[in-house]
Amino acid sequence: MTTYKLAFLGFGNVGQALAELLLRKEKELARNYNIKFSVTGIGTGSHGSVVNADGIDLSAALDAMRNGRTSTGLSIHDLGLLAGQPTSSALELIRASQADVLFENTSVNHKTGQPALDYVKTALELGMHVCTANKGPVVHGYAELQTLAKENGVKFLHESTVMDGAPIFSLFREAIPASNLLSFKGVLNSTTNLMLARMEKGDSFDEAVKYCQEVGIAETDPSGDVDGWDAAIKVSALVTVLMGIPLKPQDVDREGIRDISPEMIADALKDGNRYKLTCSAERDGDKVIAKVAPELIPSTSPIYSVEGTSSIVEFKSDVLGDLSVVEKDPGPDTTAYGLLADFVNAVR
Amino acid sequence: MTTYKLAFLGFGNVGQALAELLLRKEKELARNYNIKFSVTGIGTGSHGSVVNADGIDLSAALDAMRNGRTSTGLSIHDLGLLAGQPTSSALELIRASQADVLFENTSVNHKTGQPALDYVKTALELGMHVCTANKGPVVHGYAELQTLAKENGVKFLHESTVMDGAPIFSLFREAIPASNLLSFKGVLNSTTNLMLARMEKGDSFDEAVKYCQEVGIAETDPSGDVDGWDAAIKVSALVTVLMGIPLKPQDVDREGIRDISPEMIADALKDGNRYKLTCSAERDGDKVIAKVAPELIPSTSPIYSVEGTSSIVEFKSDVLGDLSVVEKDPGPDTTAYGLLADFVNAVR
Numbered sequence: 026m027t028t029y030k031l032a033f034l035g036f037g038n039v040g041q042a043l044a045e046l047l048l049r050k051e052k053e054l055a056r057n058y059n060i061k062f063s064v065t066g067i068g069t070g071s072h073g074s075v076v077n078a079d080g081i082d083l084s085a086a087l088d089a090m091r092n093g094r095t096s097t098g099l100s101i102h103d104l105g106l107l108a109g110q111p112t113s114s115a116l117e118l119i120r121a122s123q124a125d126v127l128f129e130n131t132s133v134n135h136k137t138g139q140p141a142l143d144y145v146k147t148a149l150e151l152g153m154h155v156c157t158a159n160k161g162p163v164v165h166g167y168a169e170l171q172t173l174a175k176e177n178g179v180k181f182l183h184e185s186t187v188m189d190g191a192p193i194f195s196l197f198r199e200a201i202p203a204s205n206l207l208s209f210k211g212v213l214n215s216t217t218n219l220m221l222a223r224m225e226k227g228d229s230f231d232e233a234v235k236y237c238q239e240v241g242i243a244e245t246d247p248s249g250d251v252d253g254w255d256a257a258i259k260v261s262a263l264v265t266v267l268m269g270i271p272l273k274p275q276d277v278d279r280e281g282i283r284d285i286s287p288e289m290i291a292d293a294l295k296d297g298n299r300y301k302l303t304c305s306a307e308r309d310g311d312k313v314i315a316k317v318a319p320e321l322i323p324s325t326s327p328i329y330s331v332e333g334t335s336s337i338v339e340f341k342s343d344v345l346g347d348l349s350v351v352e353k354d355p356g357p358d359t360t361a362y363g364l365l366a367d368f369v370n371a372v373r
Numbered sequence: 374m375t376t377y378k379l380a381f382l383g384f385g386n387v388g389q390a391l392a393e394l395l396l397r398k399e400k401e402l403a404r405n406y407n408i409k410f411s412v413t414g415i416g417t418g419s420h421g422s423v424v425n426a427d428g429i430d431l432s433a434a435l436d437a438m439r440n441g442r443t444s445t446g447l448s449i450h451d452l453g454l455l456a457g458q459p460t461s462s463a464l465e466l467i468r469a470s471q472a473d474v475l476f477e478n479t480s481v482n483h484k485t486g487q488p489a490l491d492y493v494k495t496a497l498e499l500g501m502h503v504c505t506a507n508k509g510p511v512v513h514g515y516a517e518l519q520t521l522a523k524e525n526g527v528k529f530l531h532e533s534t535v536m537d538g539a540p541i542f543s544l545f546r547e548a549i550p551a552s553n554l555l556s557f558k559g560v561l562n563s564t565t566n567l568m569l570a571r572m573e574k575g576d577s578f579d580e581a582v583k584y585c586q587e588v589g590i591a592e593t594d595p596s597g598d599v600d601g602w603d604a605a606i607k608v609s610a611l612v613t614v615l616m617g618i619p620l621k622p623q624d625v626d627r628e629g630i631r632d633i634s635p636e637m638i639a640d641a642l643k644d645g646n647r648y649k650l651t652c653s654a655e656r657d658g659d660k661v662i663a664k665v666a667p668e669l670i671p672s673t674s675p676i677y678s679v680e681g682t683s684s685i686v687e688f689k690s691d692v693l694g695d696l697s698v699v700e701k702d703p704g705p706d707t708t709a710y711g712l713l714a715d716f717v718n719a720v721r
Contacts, residue, residue, distance in 0.1 A: 046692070050551055053551055054551060057551065058550070058551065190693065191693060191696055192544060192548035192549055192696075195547065195548035195549075196540060196544065196548050198548075199543065199547035199548050199718075200540035200543035200544050200546075200547050200548050200714070201540055201543075201714060202406070202714055202717040202718060202721070203398055203401055203402060203405065203406065203713060203714070203717055204710075324672050324677070324678065325678055325680065326678060327675055327678045327679075327699050329672070329678060330672065330673055330674060330675045330677060330678060331675075332673065339699075339701075344394070344706075344707070344710040344713075345538065345539060345700070345707055345710055346700070346701055346702055346703065346704075346706075346707060347699075347700070347701030347702065348539055348540075348698070348699070348700055348701075349697070349698070349699035349700075349701070350696070350697070350698060350699075351675050351687075351695075351696070351697035351698075351699065352693070352694070352695070352696055352697075353687075353694055353695035353696075353697070354694055354695065355694065358692075358694075359692075359693055359694060362552075362692040362693055365551060365692075366548070366549060366550055366551070369550040369551055370547075370550060373550070
């Protein structure tokens with residue numbers, strides 16, 4: 026039995042779902058994997074942070090965040106529920122936590138990956154495994170981070186960056202050895218997928234955007250989704266990691282869904298087709314042709330039935346022909362599971 | 374770099390495809406996994422067998438089988454192409470090969486798993502890893518074989534027994550740790566799936582059977598497929614391994630496709646639905662409810678678009694909601710890849 030010290034950087038929906046999952050799986054991890062854990066650091070976005078070498082009471086931290094007791098502006102530390110020291114910055118938290126594993130879940134920066142990239146580097150240099158749901162460090166520093174991880178004898182894992190925790194990276198890393206990915210195609214942005222489904226039911230584009238904002242899956246500025254940026258950064262992550270070809274989101278040929286009118290959608294439905302914002306990439310020697318664009322999909326394609334916030338990727342490799350992975354109705358819980366899976370795979 | 378001695382028991386379509394794949398991946402295995410190999414035994418169904426501690430020329434063996442030079446009734450050994458000794462039985466081949474890894478690809482015995490079960494036991498007792506595409510030993514001896522493997526410090530792997538080499542068992546073993554499978558549903562028998570598709574195009578049941586026999590995917594006696602036995606043994610394998618509940622094919626509630634008439638299929642199509650022979654299982658405490666039966670599938674289901682010989686399974690677990698794996702147009706090559714993946718995963 027080994028006890029691992031864990032630090033959370035970012036304690037929003039995903040961080041809290043991970044905390045809950047860890048508590049729920051505590052006995053199972055001990056029984057089946059000889060894994061015990063102690064949380065030594067929690068850094069929140071706007072409620073301060075806390076470190077405690079003796080272990081933070083994770084249930085109490087969850088309660089504090091969930092019952093809104095931190096929304097008064099008090100920090101997670103000031104609440105007095107948690108024994109420990111406050112820290113003044115994310116980097117200080119990482120250092121002071123002395124953790125074995127850092128769960129990095131701060132906000133994504135599509136353009137540069139910062140400051141998350143520095144957080145991940147610092148943790149790896151300190152000999153911590155890093156598990157992240159943040160696409161930024163993957164697309165802006167993958168090769169460097171893998172080298173750093175190797176030099177420090179630890180793992181940099183990022184299952185939850187694409188398809189919310191469904192096994193994609195681990196599939197190729199663990200389950201499909203000695204394979205070469207030739208191309209892939211899929212639906213990876215759930216917000217636009219839900220918008221297109223709403224438009225099939227009669228919503229205008231603006232109504233569909235408003236609906237997605239109301240149910241909390243679209244941002245106030247929806248351009249990251251509707252202009253294909255989120256899809257493009259996921260394509261970059263898949264190409265970078267699974268094809269071994271570094272690719273920035275800016276280098277993906279990208280077209281969003283703004284030009285798809287309700288009339289086009291109605292016409293497509295009449296012909297038995299649906300519009301989907303598809304993501305694709307195809308290896309071409311040492312290069313790759315990568316694309317995000319709306320596409321007409323017939324009912325004979327597995328992409329056709331991918332509803333609402335569900336997602337799919339079809340992979341073509343040199344050993345398996347077409348293999349698809351479909352994830353239905355994901356949420357913070359499934360993203361949290363990807364992080365837990367990374368943790369187990371990093372240390373087992 | 375480690376050199377592994379390999380033995381092939383069964384050298385039909387799958388065994389030959391595996392031999393070809395090993396030759397194609399030889400350099401990649403050395404470069405990426407430090408794996409080298411030498412084939413020390415080949416046992417064919419009706420052309421004898423050969424062992425050679427110094428290594429059999431695998432290309433020559435493939436040529437002999439593929440160019441029909443063994444179809445004269447001569448044994449693979451008698452051809453003189455291959456230096457080595459003939460063996461008189463499968464068990465003798467296993468022992469004499471002194472292999473590190475046995476690829477067991479003899480014919481499946483749905484009822485008892487024999488004689489393959491004894492072959493696997495013998496190999497495990499001799500300290501060989503066993504990789505098999507044969508469902509018999511999995512559903513008739515899984516717990517015993519896993520115990521034997523553990524005692525002898527080796528692996529018993531069987532990726533290619535369900536969905537031809539698509540990662541199913543390795544997915545749960547390696548990529549989705551700390552998960553509990555609650556239920557699954559899918560299309561696992563490709564022959565009936567193709568028959569139903571032919572009937573959608575106007576074939577009668579008998580014509581559809583005949584077509585599948587002509588293209589070589591249905592047996593002379595098609596009952597194993599059309600009565601749901603092949604689907605049932607796959608359900609048994611998934612339940613036994615992934616749910617940890619031993620289940621025999623005889624204990625699956627099984628209904629084939631003989632009662633599905635062309636009229637029923639035409640009516641279903643009019644309503645936008647298709648008939649599929651679905652396989653399902655649901656955990657119920659320590660027990661399981663397992664079923665094979667024809668079912669009406671709407672176009673909103675990912676099962677709807679599974680065409681021809683393709684297959685799909687949707688998994689519901691306590692950590693990931695619905696996760697589906699879809700395999701398109703598999704063949705002996707994909708089954709062979711599952712065996713290669715097992716080999717790499719056994720020794721890396």
